Amino acid sequence: MRGHAWTLGLLGAGGAYLALALALPLGTMTRPGPGFFPVAVGVFLCLAAGSLVAARLRGSAVASTRSVGADAGGRVGTAVAALVGFTLLLPWIGFPACALLFVAVLLRRLGGAGWPGAIVTATLSALVSYYVFGVVLGVPLPTGPF
Amino acid sequence: MGPLEGLAYGFGVALTPANLFACFLGVLIGTIVGVLPGIGPVGAMALLLPSTFALSPTTALIMLAGIYYGSMYGGSTTSILVNVPGEAASVVTAIDGYQMARRGRAGAALAVSAVGSFVAGSLGVVGVMLFAAWLADAALQFGPPEYFALSVAGLAVLSRLTGGSVVVSFVMVGLGLAIGTVGMEPISGYSRFTFGSVQLAQGLELVPIIMGLYGVAEVLVLAEEGLRRSEIVRVKLRELFPTREEWRRSSWPIARGSVVGFVTGLVPGPATVLATFVAYTIERRLSRTPERFGSGAIEGVAGPEAANNGATAGAMVPLLSLGIPFSPATAILLGALVIHGIQPGPLLITNQPAVFWGVVASMYIGNALLLVLNLPLVGVFVSILRLPQPVLSTFVLLLCLVGAFSLSNSLLDLWVLVGMGLLGYAFRKLAIDPAPLIVAVVLGPVMEKTLRQTLFMAHGDWRLLLLRPLSLALLVAGAGVLVGPPLAAAVRRRAALSARGADAVSR
Numbered sequence A: 001m002r003g004h005a006w007t008l009g010l011l012g013a014g015g016a017y018l019a020l021a022l023a024l025p026l027g028t029m030t031r032p033g034p035g036f037f038p039v040a041v042g043v044f045l046c047l048a049a050g051s052l053v054a055a056r057l058r059g060s061a062v063a064s065t066r067s068v069g070a071d072a073g074g075r076v077g078t079a080v081a082a083l084v085g086f087t088l089l090l091p092w093i094g095f096p097a098c099a100l101l102f103v104a105v106l107l108r109r110l111g112g113a114g115w116p117g118a119i120v121t122a123t124l125s126a127l128v129s130y131y132v133f134g135v136v137l138g139v140p141l142p143t144g145p146f
Numbered sequence B: 001m002g003p004l005e006g007l008a009y010g011f012g013v014a015l016t017p018a019n020l021f022a023c024f025l026g027v028l029i030g031t032i033v034g035v036l037p038g039i040g041p042v043g044a045m046a047l048l049l050p051s052t053f054a055l056s057p058t059t060a061l062i063m064l065a066g067i068y069y070g071s072m073y074g075g076s077t078t079s080i081l082v083n084v085p086g087e088a089a090s091v092v093t094a095i096d097g098y099q100m101a102r103r104g105r106a107g108a109a110l111a112v113s114a115v116g117s118f119v120a121g122s123l124g125v126v127g128v129m130l131f132a133a134w135l136a137d138a139a140l141q142f143g144p145p146e147y148f149a150l151s152v153a154g155l156a157v158l159s160r161l162t163g164g165s166v167v168v169s170f171v172m173v174g175l176g177l178a179i180g181t182v183g184m185e186p187i188s189g190y191s192r193f194t195f196g197s198v199q200l201a202q203g204l205e206l207v208p209i210i211m212g213l214y215g216v217a218e219v220l221v222l223a224e225e226g227l228r229r230s231e232i233v234r235v236k237l238r239e240l241f242p243t244r245e246e247w248r249r250s251s252w253p254i255a256r257g258s259v260v261g262f263v264t265g266l267v268p269g270p271a272t273v274l275a276t277f278v279a280y281t282i283e284r285r286l287s288r289t290p291e292r293f294g295s296g297a298i299e300g301v302a303g304p305e306a307a308n309n310g311a312t313a314g315a316m317v318p319l320l321s322l323g324i325p326f327s328p329a330t331a332i333l334l335g336a337l338v339i340h341g342i343q344p345g346p347l348l349i350t351n352q353p354a355v356f357w358g359v360v361a362s363m364y365i366g367n368a369l370l371l372v373l374n375l376p377l378v379g380v381f382v383s384i385l386r387l388p389q390p391v392l393s394t395f396v397l398l399l400c401l402v403g404a405f406s407l408s409n410s411l412l413d414l415w416v417l418v419g420m421g422l423l424g425y426a427f428r429k430l431a432i433d434p435a436p437l438i439v440a441v442v443l444g445p446v447m448e449k450t451l452r453q454t455l456f457m458a459h460g461d462w463r464l465l466l467l468r469p470l471s472l473a474l475l476v477a478g479a480g481v482l483v484g485p486p487l488a489a490a491v492r493r494r495a496a497l498s499a500r501g502a503d504a505v506s507r
Helices: A002-020 A036-058 A070-093 A095-111 A113-135 B003-014 B016-036 B041-048 B057-082 B089-101 B106-139 B144-161 B168-178 B206-225 B244-266 B273-287 B299-322 B328-339 B355-373 B377-386 B387-406 B411-429 B435-458 B469-506
Strands: none
Touching: A002 B168, A002 B244, A002 B355, A036 B168, A070 A095, A070 B206, A070 B377, A070 B387, A070 B411, A095 A113, A095 B206, A095 B469, A113 B016, A113 B387, B003 B106, B003 B168, B003 B355, B003 B435, B016 B041, B016 B057, B016 B244, B016 B355, B016 B377, B041 B057, B041 B206, B057 B089, B057 B106, B057 B299, B057 B328, B057 B355, B057 B377, B089 B144, B089 B273, B106 B244, B144 B168, B144 B355, B144 B469, B168 B435, B206 B328, B206 B387, B206 B411, B244 B273, B244 B299, B244 B435, B273 B299, B273 B411, B299 B328, B299 B355, B328 B435
């Protein structure tokens, strides 16, 4: 069943998109409205995803996943958590602090660096990236309360 | 402006200090990106797109194009020396290139690969110069039905040529088209799929989508694989000279690879990758000693390396002459044009001669710079591989985050980046190529606009698409590419079955 989940998920996403598209004004063939193209796309997506589900049920050549070991999964999980954490914290603590935490955690977890080395590298990276993007390139990076 | 006049004008543009530096920086970054497994040219171009906002459109495009074709040079270096292709278009080079390195001919393989890339790149630019201008003239006759048919045919061909199942590619196309409909509808300004969000009303930016699907996803895969150590073959400068026999064996494969690559580049799909496989197959078929292939045949390096560079030039033709990108890399170049307020399409050459001819001339300069950079500095580039992978991955992710945020200083772009990264990682695990999704995101709005214009023109009669010869021809060609191979396979199966039946009866 697990192998079918992603194809069913795609079909579900296609169905949800089509349902939302049908709520838009369709217009007429002479004057198509804002919903005309999305409905056509939704129907196409549902048909394609439906064919994929059917192919999967028949067991024909559709890709399948490789399993991930606990340690590898942990590294991926850390990277994803760091990305989500950065996005959540950016408006609150600002770019330099976010970049410092982000780099330190990833260097420690992915690269196996010790905390002192990770923190020194992270501090330098945060300062250099803030200088390059915030000062030189003029990107208005949030600075937070600091 | 004729091609020679245009080229002379282009050199005047490309040789200004700012553009020359942008070209150098582009090909240097391209080479580094090609050397490093993990971040490909598409991710790097998306990553650096925001840093080009302060540049003029011509300078920005020169730099981004430099990354694109420069990565093809760098990719071969690691294929030959480490048996680790820096990007997908160098996978074939590793087959014979690494075997040559093991036999002590790494220098010759690198030199032939660099010279082949230079020849193909330069010949490809001649093709762009002549073909793009001609196609742009012809495209002035295109109306909405032709543009719609071209987009449909392009997506059909892309779905067939992007490895794996056509149905999976169709799902990717559907997802891309759906993503392209988010935001304010361009004709009436109606908000679609925005759930009341003002930020979503602007639509989803292409760059975080590409950065997520390629850059973040690749880093997540590398994080899963953990640390990798590669054994690097050392090459001395004096070893970089192929023997006379090696030159003789390489010259025709380079010429054939250049043509095959350029033609493949014109076709929608993963042109650079496809071109290398086609060139390798051709060289093997034409060889009097095909058994040498796989154990260090220099033709197996020369042909594919010329082909992937020829393909990067070919892929520029539909972008510059029609304003339609058929690959994720050219989609980013199109994005750069739009961000800088330039309307892509057949009028680009007439209205923006500095952009068109400046980029064309910079490609000549870039190819020459790449030849100079890649041979003597090969050791320097390979030493980049000694950088610990986790450190590199961490900085790539940080650059992705800053790059996505800097597009419009919006947290929405960061969420799109993270979401697309997870989706891209899932695609990688399922061996699904996201290229059709990216191209569909770009072509979706074009398709919607031209379909609605077509229906308006024809008073609601969609058969207009079949009544105009060019749009009909494009739709038939797209359908032929989709249906042709399975139909041919079915006919072959049937013929084999009937032959077996006839055999059984005669016995």
